[in-house]
Amino acid sequence: MTIAAPALPYANNALAPHISEETLNFHFGKHHMGYFKKLTAAIEANESLQGKSLEDLIASTSGGTFNNAAQVWNHSFYWNSMSPNGGGAPTGAIAAAINEAFGSFDNFKTQFGAAAAGQFGSGWAWLVKDAEGKLSITSTGNAETPLTEGLTPVLTCDVWEHAYYVDYRNDRGGYVQAWWNLVNWDFANSNL
């Protein structure tokens, strides 16, 4: 098994004006692909890593290999968490699940925004599902991912500065506000 090269599910300019083409050129083209190239090099150099899926590598490695594997997975999940046709209120099963877990979509937005704002330094805000199917919000630092906690990611927002500094400078809150205009509820439903 070889790890497939990441691909953006839309054009680099498709998320504008909320996230610019320049941001995606760097974030996908340099950062995400950079993690993939480093991971590929680590696999080529270490026979014990060969033949494993990305998820297996995340579960079984540490240090640089874990960081690059998790960042490859997290970024692919992040791109799919957004859509040029996204945003607005949740639809389908995720709408009912959010209301059940958080009381209302507005409460969910407030709590998710607080998790994104409150993640000190680089990391990720997540909507996750536990083994009982209950939704919750969590955040992780650096490359850490809820996959290693036995949780099922439903949506994520990348809050590394490279995700927003070109468009929003230091205003992480402004970036997260804009992210709501892109949320891919169809993808969230597919993860329930």
Ligand code: MN
């Ligand atoms: Mn990123």
